[in-house]
Amino acid sequence: MSLATGVGSMPGTTNAAYAEAVRLVLGELPDLPHVPELPGRGVIAAMTGRGLALADGLAADLQPAGWRLTGASGVDHRRAVSLLAQDLDTVEELAQGVVGAFKTQVTGPWTLAATVEKPRGDKLLSDHGARRELAQALAEGVRIHLADLRRRVSGVERWIVQIDEPALAAVANAQVPTASGFGRHRRVDAPELSAHLEWMVAAIADSGAEAWVHSCAPQIPWGLVAGTGVAGLSADLDMLGPGDLDVFAEALEAGRTAALGVVPSADPATPPSDARLTERVQRWFDMLGLDPETAGEHLVVTPTCGLAGATPAWAARAVRLSATVARNL
Known part of the structure; x- marks a missing residue:
């Protein structure tokens, strides 16, 4: 079926609209x-803010140019974390008695790397070490998120985590603009593209859940994605x-x-x-x-x-x- x-x-x-949803x-x-x-509730509820709210051990703040990693969490990052917890409270309240399957969504490591800046500016995508640390922090954050969901909605037997990667094609094809807007970040090679997704997939599988990868953008390298074990x-x-x-x-x-x-x-x-x-x-x-x-x-x-x-x-x-x-x- x-x-x-x-x-x-x-x-x-x-928030009332969230409960209706x-x-x-x-x-x-x-x-x-x-x-x-x-995401209509603002940047703290949109994809990047939501992803940073999940990443474990990372601090961020909202700058005029967008989200940036910082030494300590700014007020907007704390609000994003708080809103996510509040939303899960609503899910927990309304989903009592739900059994079977349930899906949650997380922003993927490459989309976050293409939209979040380093502490001194420019995208995390420009720094090999920074994008690796981001992917690992996100993988650990997903483990914590899944444990929280299992506690809140205890009757669910099949958890699915959808990794959202709308920017994956842009990262793979060197289409992400630099901070100046006059250039493009270098393309990321396939082995690294795959490895960061594999960390996410492994974290989800180790938590007893299924990993899906989603994108509604064109030119996604689906063959590479399929090879990550999703x-x-x-x-x-x-x-x-x-x-x-x-x-x-x-x-x-x-x-x-x-x-x-x-x-x-x-x-x-x-x-x-x-x-x-x-x-x-x-x-x-x-x-x-x-x-x-x-x-x-x-x-x-x-x-x-x-x-x-x-x-x-x-x-x-x-x-x-x-x-x-x-x-x-």
């Missing part, structure tokens, strides 16, 4: 709910090239998860029907020569990307559409 879940982010700018995913995605993220790959179907499709097909045949984003994540001019979306996934199976009965057990249906930019009405409908398509399959 195919499952449905959300990518992570939802619309909303208040938790109720929505618990009610509409009972087989695989997820910890919602509401249990699942998650992408916008429209962003997958011919070679990527083969990687996803091989993952399904090997019994790993493939999460396909097929439901629009922004309000469409003409909302698609569940029948049309179901047919699209079935055509994808046919094109790759996969048996829907077998491969469908490892397929997860999602929106194409996060729903933070959608209206609340469409976000709710997109979640329901994902669940309906999964049931149809």
